[in-house]
Amino acid sequence: MEAKDEQLILSFVDRDPELRRLHEEHVQLEKQLAQLNHKGFLNAEEEVERKRLQKVKLAGKDRMMEILSRYR
Template identity: 45%
Template sequence: MEEMDMELVERLVSESPKFRMLFEEHQLLEKELNEFEKKRYLTPEEELERKKIQKIKLAGKDEMTRLMRGYSISVN
């Protein structure tokens, strides 16, 4: 992310409980995905779980982006 975006993220994390929750969930999901990446092979169940986590993470990122845009517009 750009420096300006990171400043906005930090601000929203401190000011918006919803954004903070999404951000923390995003970080946890990233850690879970990293654990899958460490494995040489994934079982079919693990692969399904990995894909499920990716979808949840992407949906959360989309929501954070929406909140960031809304915040940017209301500030300007």
């Protein structure tokens, strides 16, 4: 996520509960993905989980961008 988008999100999280929830989820998903990516090798189950987390994270980011478009 770009720094300017991150700053914009942080400026509106106090006013928009959905944006706050999505941002918190995004941060948590980044942490989970970082843990998986830190492993040298992923078994099939872990690879499927990594792909699932990436899709959920992307969907959340898309929704955050929709919300931010209202504030721009």
